[in-house]
Amino acid sequence: NAGVTQTPKFQVLKTGQSMTLQCAQDMNHEYMSWYRQDPGMGLRLIHYSVGAGITDQGEVPNGYNVSRSTTEDFPLRLLSAAPSQTSVYFCATLFRTGANSPLHFGNGTRLTVT
């Protein structure tokens, strides 16, 4: 039982490049989400999914795409990276959408866009 696994741990991109941040969970959690953490800003919600096949936007969705084809995986795509997307990205999950319980966080991906 690995919990929430994020890959890669670190990534450096040039402006305009694309990449996918991976998030996988083996806990059969229904709810999955992506947050970004920036100094002085706290964590902010990018996108979330309340179940397989269903996604929605969070607070800061611009520049990011997501999909949820399986319960286990929730990849975050950057189609054309910008320096403003330099951040630490966290995937967070919950066993059941709407449950009044704390989110489980992955260990994060540190992304630098030059």
Place this chain on the structure above:
Amino acid sequence: EDKVVQSPLSLVVHEGDTVTLNCSYEVTNFRSLLWYKQEKKAPTFLFMLTSSGIEKKSGRLSSILDKKELFSILNITATQTGDSAIYLCAVDYGGATNKLIFGTGTLLAVQP
């Protein structure tokens, strides 16, 4: 605009000291307030508070919520160097989205 404000932004104490971290909030919907501890990697859950005046306690850490005055405090007694971390406060909006709004965190450094 919904917001969660934490104070102080940073704090340096010596081992054995007691610290109080503050979190105030203004949100349109409130279900619960959560405290997380973040060391080098993932935030780890500490407390979830839903009712006013009921203290949650875990070892040397405790927390309480005041829903009338819209704030919460996190207390750490007899601090240890292992308590050094960023402490995050977040409000859960409720409903079917499980959205959290986070404060910017308090950076606590405990010196030997």
